[in-house]
Amino acid sequence: MINLPIAVDNCGKPATLRIEVYSHVAAESLDGVVYVCPVHPNTAGDAITAAGFTTATAPMTRDVERRCGFVHIFATGTLAADDQHPRWCRRDGCDRRGEHRSHVSDVDTNRPEASIITVALVQTAHAAAETTVVLSATGSLASDRVAMSIGQARVLRYRLGGLIDAAGHGNA
Ligand SMILES: [Zn+2]
Ligand SMILES: [Zn+2]
The missing domain is CATH 2.30.31 (Transcriptional Co-activator pc4; Chain A)
Incomplete structure (x- = not known):
């Protein structure tokens, strides 16, 4: 549901960073997390920002193993909402x-x-x-x-x- 550039989607190297994805529908809400390797934080971050979200980058916790390009969507966030609206839409009027x-x-x-x-x-x-x-x-x-x-x-x-x-x- 987050469209990452092909470079990131096909990477698959062990991720070292988590990029938190926030939207501004009502208040700032944490909608998802994108995991990236050391090569791809900017490529992924630019794509997420271009889609109308803000990002915060954090190191991965030691016990989590993910591949670059892995996207986790929180069920409570706007990314998990209906497909009547583009994912960046404020869903208002x-x-x-x-x-x-x-x-x-x-x-x-x-x-x-x-x-x-x-x-x-x-x-x-x-x-x-x-x-x-x-x-x-x-x-x-x-x-x-x-x-x-x-x-x-x-x-x-x-x-x-x-x-x-x-x-x-x-x-x-
Ligand atoms: Zn990568
Ligand atoms: Zn809409």
Whole structure:
């Protein structure tokens, strides 16, 4: 139910780390644990984050043996819930809006900024609809909403990384 990249799914090496998977449906809930080897924490973590969850990494307890890519889903968590919603959906008002929405993340820097920017995952309720990343920017006058495909969002991540690097770390 957590879609790990093929690199992680096929790895099978002894796991050394557990990545706890949290969602924000009502309060923060621990929904699952993904076990990974020393090579794959970032690959797995990125995939889980991209799916709208937050993660916390912890070393494995000594008496547990798992293989890289092993996923444990807690029966009480949202990942174990029905398949009417994407796994990242907040399950709140989807029918009324005609779309599923994830938790909305503020792009917050703890400083005054010219625009308020948020990002979220959105998918229209149509069965074959694709997941999109929606970026909303509210400035002094108007609010803009840009929907992009997951592919575009992935390229944007690299482009932003390049631009931030080019700008230098002095402003970080
Ligand atoms: Zn691995
Ligand atoms: Zn939904």
